[in-house]
Amino acid sequence: MCEMKLTLTSVVPADRARVFAALIDADVLRRCIPGCETFTAKGPDTYEAALKIGVAGLKGTYSGKAAIRDKQPPDSLTLGFEGKGGPGFVRGSAAITLSADGDSTRIVCDADVQVGGLIAAVGSRLVEAAARKLADDFFRQLSSELSTQQQ
Amino acid sequence: MADTIGTPYVGRAMKRVEDPRLIKGLATYVDDIRLPGLLHAVILRSPHAHARIGRVDVSAARAIPGVVAVLTGADVNAACGLVPCAAAIPDLKAPKHTVLAGDRVYFVGHAVAVAVATDPYIARDAIDAIDVDYDPLPAVTNPEEAVKSGTPLTHPDLGSNIAYTHVVAGGSDIDEAFRRADRVVKHRLCHQRLTPMPIEPRGVVASYDPGEGTLTLWTATQIPHLLRTLLPGMIGVPENKLRVVAPEVGGGFGAKLNVYPEEALCAHLAMRLNAPVKWIESRRENAASTIHGRDQIGEYEVAVKKDGAILGIRTRTVADLGSYLQLLTPAIPTLTGLVLTGCYRIPAVKMEIVGVYTNKMATDAYRGAGRPEATYLIERLMDVVARELGIDRVDLRLKHFPAPAEFPFATSCGLTYDSGNYQGALTKARQLANWDQLLKDRAAARAAGRLSGIGISTYVEICAMGPSKAMPAGGWEWGCVRMEISAKVTVITGVSPHGQGQETTFAQFVADRLGVLMEDIVVLHGDTNVAHYGRDTYGSRGTAVGGSAIVMCIDKIVAKAKTLAAHLFETTADHVVFEKGTFRAPGVTNREIGWPELAGEAYVAKNLPAGLEPGLEASSFYEPQNFTFPFGTHIVAVEVDRDTGHVAITKYVAVDDCGPQINPLIVEGQVQGGIAHSIGQVLFEQTIYDENGQLLTGELMDYALPRAADIPEYILGSTVTPSPVNPLGIKGVGEAGTIGATPAIANAVLDALQPLGVTHLDLPMTPERVWQAIKTRTAAPVGA
């Protein structure tokens, strides 16, 4: 469906403070967001991004905005995002909560995502699976980023 | 049968005369039109269901080599009138429907900008280069929620999502009927939204001659004449300088019975750019921006006596109109109210219709337009009542049929059914279906644990639209017949067939009535420069209304020819006999005059009686006195796969009465095609928007049309009850299949599930819905 509520859980090998810091660090986000080509701060906690995003050969170019709200370090934050491109638009928000899990941090992301335009019209079958995959890629990259920092 | 003069063509299964060009690939559809200097338009459409439009940057698009123009609503709307709605409903709230979106978009697919280029590929490139800032607004998608206060508004300036509330009521006092009832049977029924999906999408070519100030518009339409009436108000070209051509049109089903923004847009572009402009709709645009059909939800109450006598029907129905009013949008649900009592004597009826705006494409006339909804409702309700009262569903129907001698039959909805023998069609259908054997087969299948069901529907519909007083813009039809000097016959009709075969059927009855060979007749249509007047093709009116205008012309020509023949026989017209193409004056002379001689005399005009004009041509406007009311019975057997919810149609019997049949092969084709639409509607077709107004059935990858393998072998029969309202006695057959079939199939599926206690399923009865129903019932303990 083209309005999705996704709950994604991931455990990354770093404490909450470091994870929280990473999640509000434009450089880290640029490196972790799949297909992110630019990610520039436009003001406090607001960013503009250019993304080449999609799955396999079905990639579109999007320009978008992101804003971080409700920061409660190191427990939670909310990320609002919207992007548009040839294949349509994506917008939504993700409420992210961090909890300690041994030496690591468990990240629970409750995302509310809407897609529209062509992707909704022809890609509904794949949209949710694609969103999960992109989110997985993000957390995998974040984990590896934080493990690398550790070393 | 050899074609000789005097051997009747009417009633024969003739091959169609329009087919050779179609089967050779030589027909000209709108996309086949080539003009020197032709430019191509591609339209940028909104991905949002509801949004404010901010900045629109077209500079990059304009810079692409080959791009001639990129225009937005700000560039175009002031020069174009509003898209018209012809339906008059009291107190109708109507939004302004501009050619391109203004400062807001109201549905996914709403046209925002247009790019014009020397090549369609380049125009498409330009679309990608337009940058639009949208500020999304809450979308209204659930019509039942939309009527509640405090919900977001589709059109904030209208102050409400309710376009109108209209009551269709008649007969005796409805409240009294419910007071007298032993029981009130209640049922909620929905008619899902459907996409008409003709295989040819829409398309327009516009060409302007600045010297003459004339505009020619080729458009894939069912209604070239209505367009010629309505477009001048949009584009400023006067009616007598506007030529509208419906070339070969690849199916309509109501989707092309409309005036669309693109028709005005292309006309405007051709004038503005001083070059011919073509726009061809993509399938995705067709799914998003060409009208949808149906989409009614209602709570139905039936007042019944213990013996099954139905005293009245009461309902409040919510009709999802979409975001704009297209040509007939608000009128369609009112048609449902007009025929809600179906074939039955039901003393009181009241239907309150609430038309609601939502952020979706407009609904409008889709095959059957309002009558399939009514027939589905009444035929489902008859089954529900029969079940609840424990009465045989056929007996219940028979109990409420008017007798053949009671026609013309006045219904409590205010119509007068012209003629009918509902018992006859039902009896014949039961014979063809081998009804008793069907019941035995079902019993055996059920005993073996299979889910087997039989469905029946008896229907009546409103055709031959229609008397002008009942139509928004004239319901007459125009025609012209010309006996040429060569004795070839040119027939010109104001109806605009696009697959219905009137080039053949008209030639058949004209040949019989004039006593000429069919091969000597040409039937012209679809070009307002040729067929000067007309009210076009929809509502199964082509042959019944259009054909009647032709009959009037023939009568005039024959009368004139008799006058001329009498002059040549040196007698008076009352002594002249006309038969099989030959004029005689028995008892006066042995001389016989055929058409070649007579036509020569008429046009050479050296020996005409005083006062007789030269030539042998007549034109006529035919005004129907009433609608016609075809009827029939459909019987369906199905088997449901318990595990997958898949429904297989194992037998299909249809008996339709459309009056006398000019060409049984064409009648059969119309019925079969109509039934296929119903198979789609009942089993899988549905237009789906999500809760944000995103269209999820935007391509044929997601909107399922019936395929060859979905179609059962049909057993088709007919009865013939002529209509007294037109000279051909014809009732019309274009929509019958779709009207009779939907409830028959739905009733069969529910009959199959009845042993499980399933009493209702929403349309479409997809495998998942059927499976869910089976699962819920089989999981529950017996008797729960």
Next chain:
Amino acid sequence: MYPAAFDYKRPATVDEAVALLVRHGDDAKLLAGGHSLIPAMKLRLAQPKVVVDIGRITNLSYIRDTGGTIAIGAMTTHHEIDASKVLHDRSPLLPETARHIGDTQVRNKGTIGGSLAHADPAADYPAAILALDAEIDLVGPRGRRTVKAGAFFIDLLQTAIAPDEILTEIRVPATARTTAYVKTEQKASGFALAGAAVVIGADGVRVGITGVAAKAYRATGVEQALAGQRTPTAEAIARAAAHAADGVQPLGDIHASPAFRAHLAQVNTRRAIERALSRA
């Protein structure tokens, strides 16, 4: 509609094609039968800068019996697989599966290599490829390597093929007649809502499921439940088939909810096992 512009390359050999992929990297896309790529390009969901048409590499279209296995060139069309006597005689699951793909026109043009490389989660072949435990050859700048079917499908539309590699050959084992593919199609597109491919041999039962999850998978729960049973009872088959969607996250869309997809996986697995056994 109209695809975006691209450069067109038509290599004559696999090596030339690989060289083009190496040179153009992410900008290049291979064109095989075109039935996944071209619709995506027409909708402009895909806009490759370079299209590498491998349709003229002649030695990529063949079906060869090499004893214990049958080797199939990547550019072999669905129709050729359906029509192959070698496959019908020696490994009939693949032709049975091919017959379920799209329609005649699609089968005349679409290729097995293109379908597998695209890895649509509802494509038909992946179920059969998994059930057959096929081998897939990939050729890249580092030479040729072989991937087992079980390691080939990685995620949604994602396979083990590296961006500079080309799928060249699929090898399936010769099997007994006891194979079957049973599918419920998505009504509009013909893709699988749930398709179950079953191979029953001396070494047990293998089941591949497509359409249900983001990628095709082996229904190992079903396989284990039937382990060691040469002629399972109907009840045993039904019990085993109930595991057809264990451990996967079924997809949901307007055509089928996750629960219905999982249910169809079970039904079609049961029917496929029954059908396969009936062919013994």
Next chain:
Amino acid sequence: MPIPVRLRVNNAPRQHDIEPRLLLVHYLRDVCGLTGTHVGCDTSICGACTVLVDGKAVKSCTMFAIQADGSDVTTIEGIATNGHLHRVQQGFWDCHGLQCGFCTPGMIMASVHLLAGNASPSRAEIADGLRGNLCRCTGYSHIIDAVAQAANSTEVTHG
């Protein structure tokens, strides 16, 4: 950048410089002027664009013209011979296998291909063979009649 394409269309050699992105259906319609082949959808579902490439039915909207380089293409305009309708065309005419006619060229081409592979198909085989072609008018029954008649036709087969 235009590239050369050489092929035969309805037995006539053709040579043009075309853009690589030009779809075969647009090449046939706009470059060759053969407008009998129609476009009804964008996703290879409807089959209105069906032509024969080297004798095989394909959807010409899902093929670049350049992919047909060197091939023999047959369109609806090319199946009648010496003014005689192909037996499939005749079947569609005799059995009222068409109404609006828009899907018909594709339907006929798919049927020609079907009969080339199966001279006497059952009704179910005809329906299955035409699953790549959508018709919204006829309800298919008369189309199946048409193909069945063509299969049984004793007339000389042209093409």
